[in-house]
Amino acid sequence: MPFHLTEDQRALREDVREFAESEIRPRAIELDRNEEYPAEILAELGDRGWTGLTLPEEYGGRGEGLVELAVLTEELAAAMMTVAGALALNLGVATVIERFGTDAQKDEYLPEMATFDRVGALGLSEANAGSDKLAMETTAERDGDEWVLDGHKQWVTNFSHADFVLTYAKTGPDADAPHNVSAFLVPTDEFEVEEVWETLGARTVKSPRVVLSDVRVPAENLVGEEGEAYVQRGEIHTGVNVPARGVGIARAALEDAAAYTADREQFGQSVGDFQGVRWTVAEMAQRADAARLLTLRAADRADRGEDPTREMAMAKVRATEAAVENANDAMQLHGGKGYTTDHHVERYLRDARLLTVAGGPNELHRNSLADAVYAETE
Numbered sequence: 001m002p003f004h005l006t007e008d009q010r011a012l013r014e015d016v017r018e019f020a021e022s023e024i025r026p027r028a029i030e031l032d033r034n035e036e037y038p039a040e041i042l043a044e045l046g047d048r049g050w051t052g053l054t055l056p057e058e059y060g061g062r063g064e065g066l067v068e069l070a071v072l073t074e075e076l077a078a079a080m081m082t083v084a085g086a087l088a089l090n091l092g093v094a095t096v097i098e099r100f101g102t103d104a105q106k107d108e109y110l111p112e113m114a115t116f117d118r119v120g121a122l123g124l125s126e127a128n129a130g131s132d133k134l135a136m137e138t139t140a141e142r143d144g145d146e147w148v149l150d151g152h153k154q155w156v157t158n159f160s161h162a163d164f165v166l167t168y169a170k171t172g173p174d175a176d177a178p179h180n181v182s183a184f185l186v187p188t189d190e191f192e193v194e195e196v197w198e199t200l201g202a203r204t205v206k207s208p209r210v211v212l213s214d215v216r217v218p219a220e221n222l223v224g225e226e227g228e229a230y231v232q233r234g235e236i237h238t239g240v241n242v243p244a245r246g247v248g249i250a251r252a253a254l255e256d257a258a259a260y261t262a263d264r265e266q267f268g269q270s271v272g273d274f275q276g277v278r279w280t281v282a283e284m285a286q287r288a289d290a291a292r293l294l295t296l297r298a299a300d301r302a303d304r305g306e307d308p309t310r311e312m313a314m315a316k317v318r319a320t321e322a323a324v325e326n327a328n329d330a331m332q333l334h335g336g337k338g339y340t341t342d343h344h345v346e347r348y349l350r351d352a353r354l355l356t357v358a359g360g361p362n363e364l365h366r367n368s369l370a371d372a373v374y375a376e377t378e
């Protein structure tokens with residue numbers, strides 16, 4: 001069982017780390033303060049081929065797997081979580097098209113999505129369909145060669161900078177659930193923006209509530225089999241980006257805390273020489289490494305075509321909670337300066353706090369994990 005990355009994976013990590021350290025991290029505090037969308041950074045990631053990392057080469061991607069996606073995501077999130085999120089959401093939408101779309105959809109959408117020149121957002125959640133996605137109320141009805149969509153979507157990350165939303169809607173009766181949900185490619189200009197929330201973190205990439213009123217899309221905008229979109233989502237594992245973002249924040253918080261406490265002197269000595277501080281840093285290091293190992297294991301399992309449900313759930317819970325815990329500890333170890341925007345740690349904490357909810361609250365992932373554990377005893 002290898003515990004090391006391949007030479008190519010290490011090279012990817014080094015390339016992304018160098019870019020993130022030189023091009024993202026120095027701008028992160030200012031972008032966050034101004035709530036400014038990281039457009040140039042994402043365009044540059046597109047030029048470097050990283051936004052299409054896991055898409056097949058025939059569609060302009062790099063044909064890499066989820067381990068590589070986890071590596072890329074950790075490095076980006078260590079510098080700025082929202083950049084990693086915007087990239088991953090587009091890639092997740094592209095993956096649905098690649099796995100379940102028609103050849104015409106793949107030809108039309110994927111090459112531009114791979115370079116982030118055409119951007120997809122995810123429209124799954126609604127006001128009454130958060131954890132319970134099958135409670136969604138948006139409907140799509142067939143009318144000749146078109147589908148007519150009515151309803152709303154909530155928390156559509158990156159909506160304002162996206163070209164279309166992969167929109168999930170009910171196309172069958174509740175009695176057929178979960179085989180009653182279909183997915184459609186709907187241009188963003190067909191939606192009306194109803195609310196853009198002010199949020200604790202993730203301030204540079206907004207996630208508004210948007211409304212669809214009698215929106216017509218051509219029949220060819222249906223992605224995958226009618227009624228099977230919700231079930232088919234379960235076969236896509238790009239969601240590993242959420243724990244990978246947690247790993248990035250957990251690691252960055254550790255590195256910042258170690259550097260700051262090594263440098264800061266009080267009582268005539270480095271703060272990092274107090275044993276209480278050293279034990280906290282040691283705990284943070286364990287959390288970051290455990291989070292990474294669990295995340296890479298889940299990604300590797302999915303890449304090898306084995307069911308990663310148990311491993312993904314474990315990674316999601318542990319890595320996102322490690323991010324919150326490490327960010328919180330890093331803030332404490334920075335003293336009063338940690339509470340200011342002079343340093344990154346207050347942003348780590350605000351951004352990390354999203355990850356235990358986004359991608360499904362950790363309670364749901366604990367449920368999946370417990371189900372898997374009990375299933376093993378049967």
Ligand SMILES: Cc1cc2nc3c(=O)[nH]c(=O)nc-3n(C[C@H](O)[C@H](O)[C@H](O)COP(=O)(O)OP(=O)(O)OC[C@H]3O[C@@H](n4cnc5c(N)ncnc54)[C@H](O)[C@@H]3O)c2cc1C
Pocket residue numbers: 089121122123124125127129130131132154155156157158199202207354357358359360361363364
């Ligand atoms: C900033 C942001 C960006 C997002 N981006 C997207 C996106 O791009 N596309 C998209 O479709 N969605 C997105 N989401 C939605 C996200 O997936 C949902 O917020 C999440 O699934 C939880 O739904 P909810 O917020 O309605 O919480 P609710 O379902 O109302 O749950 C509230 C709380 O109740 C508890 N809870 C719920 N169910 C259970 C249970 N079964 N057992 C125990 N406790 C439970 C949990 O503590 C949970 O946090 C985003 C959310 C946020 C905040």
